[in-house]
Amino acid sequence: MAVRAPRSPTRQARRDERLVRLGLSPDRWDYLVALAGNPNVGKSTVFNQLTGLRQHTGNWPGKTVVRAEGVVLHDDKRVKVVDLPGTYSLQAGSVDEEVARDLLLFGRPDVTIVVVDATRLERNLNLVLQILEITDRVVVFLNLTDEARRHGVAFDVDELQRQLGVPVVPGVARRGEGIDELMHVVARVAAGKIVTTPHRIERHAPAVEEAIAALVPPIRAAYPNVPNARWVALRLLNADEVVGGAVRSGELGLLEGDEAEDGEVLGGVGTALGEAVLERAVALRWDLPPDFHDSLVERTYGAARAIAQSAQVQGLKRAAFDLDRTLDRALTSRWLGFPLMLAMLAVVFWITIAGANVPSRLLSVLLVDHGHTWLKGLTAAVGIPWWLDGLAVDGAYLATAWVVSVMLPPMAIFFPLFTLLEDFGYLPRVAFNLDNMFRRVGAHGKQALTMCMGFGCNAAGVVATRVIDSPRERLIAIITNNFSLCNGRWPTQILLASIFIGALAPSHLAGIVAAGAVVGIAVFGIMMMFLSSWLLSRTVLRGEATTFSLELPPYRPPQVWHTLYTSLIDRTLIVLRRAVVFAIPAGMAIWVVSNVQWEGASLAYHFVGWLDPVGALIGLNGVILLAFVVAIPANEIVVPTILMLTVALAGLGGVGAGAGVMFELDSVARTADVLTTGGWTLLTGVNVMLFSLLHNPCSTTIYTIYRETGSAKWTTVATLLPVAMGVVVCFMVARVWGLFL
Amino acid sequence: MDPIFFLFSLSLAGLVIAGIVWPRRGVLARMAASRHRSERVRLEDAIKQVHACHQEDHSCTVDSLAGRLSVPTGMAARLLTRLADEGLIRAADGEFTLTEAGEAYALRLVRSHRLWERYLADRTGVPASEWHVRAERMEHILSADDTEALASRLGHPTYDPHGDPIPTASGALPAPIGVPLLAATVGDTVEIVHLEDEPVEVYVELEGLGFGLRQQLRVLGRSDAAVRVLAGDEEITLDAVVAANVTVQPVLDADSPDGSRVTLVDVRPWETAHVLEISPALQGVQRHRLLDLGVVPGTEITPELVSSSGDPVAYRIRGALIALRRSQASSIMVQRASSERAG
Structure with missing residues (x-):
């Protein structure tokens, strides 16, 4: 072969x-x-x-x-x-x-x-x-x-x-x-038809050359076929733990040419000789100058410069108009920089929100209304047991349908737009302009970008933090991403703001007041992000290593079709797939708690009873807390779950489709009626809006945080920090409210 | 509801009690351990101070030691007696000197301390003002094996981030170099070789002035109360208290008698400069990143863009446009091209 x-x-x-x-x-x-x-x-x-x-x-x-x-x-x-x-x-x-x-x-x-x-x-x-x-x-x-x-x-x-x-x-x-x-x-x-003779840097500082010369023979003795003994020597002198480990374990020997027949024997020899090589390296390190590593880099760059200069033909006619420079002057200028940036982001968000409306409704009609009815008909015709039907169709399927119809359209619009700006080279300039603000709270300017990404989807925002190459700043960006109001939470905010806050204003102003309240919540989220970044960088993350560098690439014409394709595949579909994976068990759990009876009442009834006192303390109620718990897999289903539980527990007739079946009412007014019957006041509305901003990330995001950090500790911090903040904020609002009203 | 509440309180109480009496990890066990440890810490601090006395050529008496350790004279006397009993120090005419064993012990502590500072500087983001305090704690915790493992991981460094030599495992310690800034000759160009990290307030002040190892200063004038120096373009007057923490060495071939050796911060947009070096105060990943980006001696570097908020600034480095923060730029020493300065 x-x-x-x-x-x-x-x-x-x-x-x-x-x-x-x-x-x-x-x-x-x-x-x-x-x-x-x-x-x-x-x-x-x-x-x-x-x-x-x-x-x-x-x-x-x-x-x-x-x-x-x-x-x-x-x-x-x-x-x-x-x-x-x-x-x-x-x-x-x-x-x-x-x-x-x-x-x-x-x-x-x-x-x-x-x-x-x-x-x-x-x-x-x-x-x-x-x-x-x-x-x-x-x-x-x-x-x-x-x-x-x-x-x-x-x-x-x-x-x-x-x-x-x-x-x-x-x-x-x-x-x-x-x-x-x-x-x-x-x-x-x-295939070996072209044989290469790679350039190797032969002349280092005399002390370094001496050390290399002393170390290469033992390496060759231990591993006769290693093609890059000089490099191995340099890495050992540089105290490289991985290479050191490979030399010690004999793994280096196993990497050689294929002629070595029996790796076991070689490994055994390698271990003994490898140990000797390492000892020699440690001894040699003493005589090296302290800035040894610097001088290596200097040499490499010296060679790079010489090669580049001999291979470049410069001084040809340049393009007459230097677009990069002109653009950069405008986009990072003292006066235009920020307004241009805000305008650009506003346009992106507007396109996302306006453009997502229609497809979202279409999907909802297709998947929730028709799809659900059709499936119910199908299961009735086939005649499967009622509990299986409930678990699969009312629970798993419906939750998934919700998540898809709410999440897919905005992501499919937002991510490609964002990627286009990224490809064009504008986003690094945003980071460049905003870095000062982020630096003050111990974060990286690129966090502005991951934050914006978080407005689309926190899980995607967390993945996007990979562009931050400094460990501490990356952790801060990951942990605080949840403070960006993701599009699973926008609908909740908009609905509640219209019901409770818009209603306070005269009807012709209601829309504007409600929109203002939603924007206010998002801005409050940004403030919380800065606050918690500042706290984190000064407490638990104090000692993490930090490096800053931000390359501003030249502007490049974005490849529109390519971008559409890859951002759809890389970001949208994968985030969606994960969300669906988590929505299925959530839907089943919701169905179970509202349909499994215990001591004459559903599990949900008991849970709500236990949670009610806690809820009252922070200006919420048991139904809301239970909804936030079961909606951990997907924030989109908070409102449907609240409605379903409220209707089921208050025993309202004529609304909804039965216990454990999520629904949304077609008019804001009817939703308001149901919530008021469930005992909601203006305070409840405000606190749910706050708690929806400040609570644990959804399970998709939590899982992503775990994958990205590889640390249970930081995942826990990222999960619990916003909950703690939410409880404190809601508690304070409720108490202050109690004083005045 | 009641039985549940009862069960809940019972298990909570159980957890609390377990937390207190748990062997080795419980509160009680920890308290006992810390009492034990703090006695050892006091003894080790005493050894270190005796060692420091001799390094600085001061006489080492019970009183001076009590002062250095900030403990009552009675306790100082008790500590010294214990050390003498263990054969680590000996007394003669009210003065104390380290025995050979004591000397070795002291050097091991100094080694752990300075290695840990090196570690904090190279591998973590702990601010410089905290290195000393943290190392002060770690030196008592690191075992001999830990210290050697650390040294090997760091590539056997020879100097700590303040410019102090790190004693070798076998106990060799080169003599400190340089003279106090207070004693430097007026008119000389000198290079900072050591910044004392105690007291922290003074160290932080020096850091705030942008002082770092290998930085060159020109001594402009001196009185009993203060020293006036030229750092880059800036004239700075240092109180004697602050200047006492700076050790310098005269530079023979000063590469910038005309003050064209400045930090990158002082280079104006579109002015070209050449890198002389990255300040040795900047270590670890931060230094490596700059090196990898091509900031090595001789590199041409030009500030091209200032961000809307003034910081960071984007520099043209080897063809690429790289944004660096002010704090990073201030640790890159550059040489202005003099012709461009005139223009």
């Missing part, structure tokens, strides 16, 4: 096991190709062009897992392409860097494609040179050559190829230029 000598079965098994550990699915393939590069160089575009969008994005989102993988057929060979996280270096200083480095080192791809941004060649070559230290089989894809040309830069590709010692393919991934050539060259390198 493979072109190279067949591996022994144990060897193959071990490699598979290693790849699974690195987060790859062990499909069968002939070549493994890794795609590396700086952030924002069009790596994903290259990936999509190579795989023709046929990749399964199943690895979403897991931070410790490589981002995406796909398999393509090329000349009858199955080529598996793995997209690595975009990184500036491979020093393993951040999780992303570690993921990329570990895959290159332990995943042993047959070819590594490094995507390089031609407009920032020098900075990109820094990474290329680091990768060339690890692996020989590299192909450089010189992307965005058109953009570089616009800036008056052209390239001597042959010279670049000669200097780097590996094939260089120029192209423009966005337009598909150079992709076929790239695939062709990659296949030839993988």
Whole structure:
């Protein structure tokens, strides 16, 4: 199957096991190709062009897992392409860097494609040179050559190829230029038809060279086939724990060429010799200058600069009008910056809310009204037991239908719009403008973006925090994302504001007053976000590591169709799928509590009885609290659940469709009647609005937070902090209310 | 409802009692342990102070030690007696010196302390003003094995983030270098080699002035009460109390006699500068990030965009536009190109 000598079965098994550990699915393939590069160089575009969008994005989102993988057929060979996280270096200083480095080192791809941004060649070559230290089989894809040309830069590709010692393919991934050539060259390198002679940085500072010279022989002795002994030596001198571990355990030996027949024996030898190598490295470290790491980076950049200068043809005619500079001046100017930003966001939200209305109603009619009736008819005809019918159709199906009809349209509009702004390059400027505000509360400017994303969906907002590469600021953004009022909660706010707050104003002003109240709640949420960011950064998150950097990429024309497609797949559908997965059990739970009888009354009746005193204390009631508990899977179903429980418990006739069946009334006035019968006052309305803003995230978000942080502790904090704030705020409102009214 | 309430209160009470009497983790057990620990902490602090006395060439008596430890004389005497009993110090004419064993013990404490400071600086986001206090606590908690594991994880650093040398595992400690800023020659260009971290208030003040290791200052004038220095473009007058915490070393080949060595903050938009170095005070991930972005000595760097709110500023670095916060820019030392300064 493979072109190279067949591996022994144990060897193959071990490699598979290693790849699974690195987060790859062990499909069968002939070549493994890794795609590396700086952030924002069009790596994903290259990936999509190579795989023709046929990749399964199943690895979403897991931070410790490589981002995406796909398999393509090329000349009858199955080529598996793995997209690595975009990184500036491979020093393993951040999780992303570690993921990329570990895959290159332990995943042993047959070819590594490094995507390089031609407009920032020098900075990109820094990474290329680091990768060339690890692996020989590299192909450089010189992307965005058109953009570089616009800036008056052209390239001597042959010279670049000669200097780097590996094939260089120029192209423009966005337009598909150079992709076929790239695939062709990659296949030839993988098959060994092109032999590379990678550029290696040979001359470090004398003290460093001495240490390397002393360490390479023992490494060679322990691992005769390691192709990059100098690099291993440098990493050991740099106290790299992962590489150190691999040397100690003998894993490094198992990575070598395929000729080693029996890994067990080699591993045994490796362990003893590896220990000796490590001891030697520790001893040598004493004589190294303290700024040893700095000097390594300096060397690499020195080489990158020399190569870039010899391969660039500069001083060509530039485009007459520099769009980037003009745009940047306007968008970040002192006077125009903020108004432009607010206007842009207002337009996005307006399009989302206005545009989502019609499809939401259509879906609701289709799924809830017709779909539910049709299913009921079907189950009646088939004659399945009443409890199964209730559990499946009234519980699981109806909850899911609610979630889909409320969530899908706004997400399908909001996410693509947001992604378009992102692709264009505007969002980093927003972060740039707002960073000052966020810095004061210990957060990162990019939190403004994840917050906006949270207005669409908190789970998506939490995933979006990956753009924040500083650990502490990322945690803050994750934990506080819930304070962005997500679109599962907007309808609740709007409904309650119309019933309770709009009613206070004269009828011609009611709409405006109600809208004002909803905006007020959202702004209050933003204030709470700042407050809790500030608290977190000064208390529990005080000691977390922090680094700030924000690259402002050049503006690029967004690829509209591509964006629509990927944001629909990557964000909308996946978020939706998770929501549905959680809505099903919630729907069943709601049905169960309202239909299972105990001591002559439904479970819901008992629960509400227990929760009532607690509810009264914070200006709510038992029904509301129970609804918030069962609606943990999806905030959308809070109001339907409240209505259903109120009707069932108050014994109202003529409304609703029976116990455990969620419904929404067709007019605001009738909803108001039901709620007033359930004992609601203006205070209850206000407090439910506040509590809907300040309570635990939905289970989809909680699960996403757990996946993203990998920490039960931070997940708990993110879950309980808003609940605590909500209880305190509601309690205070209720008490103050009691004083005056 | 009642039985449920009863059960609930009963289990709550049970939890509270368990929390108090639980072996090793309960409140009582912890209190006993902390009493035990605090005696050891006091003894270890006493050893350290005796060691510090000698480092600073002060005489070490019961009174001076009581002052240093802020404990009553009676307790100081008791601690010293105990240390003498254990063979860690010896007394002669009312002065105390460390025995060989005592010296080794003291150096081990200093090593743990400085390594922990290094760790906090490199691997966490704990603010600089807290390093000392936290290390003061950790030095008593880290075992010898912990310390060695930490040293190996950090790549066996040689200096702590304040510029103090870290004693080696075998107990070698290089002599401190430099002279107090108060004693520097007027007119000299000097480089900061050490910033004392105690008292914290003074350290925070120095930090607020933007002082960091390796920063160059020009001594403009000096009186008994104050020192006047030029830092970058800025003339700063330091009280003697503050200046006493700064140790400097004269720079022989000062690369900026004309003050063109400044921090990146002082470079105006569209003015080009060359990086000289990243301040050694900036360590760990923050430093690595800047290096990875290409901020290495010699890099050309130009501020191009100021955000609507004034901070951060976006710089052109090796072709890319990178926004850096003021606090980061202030730890990048650059050399202005003099021709551009004139223009």
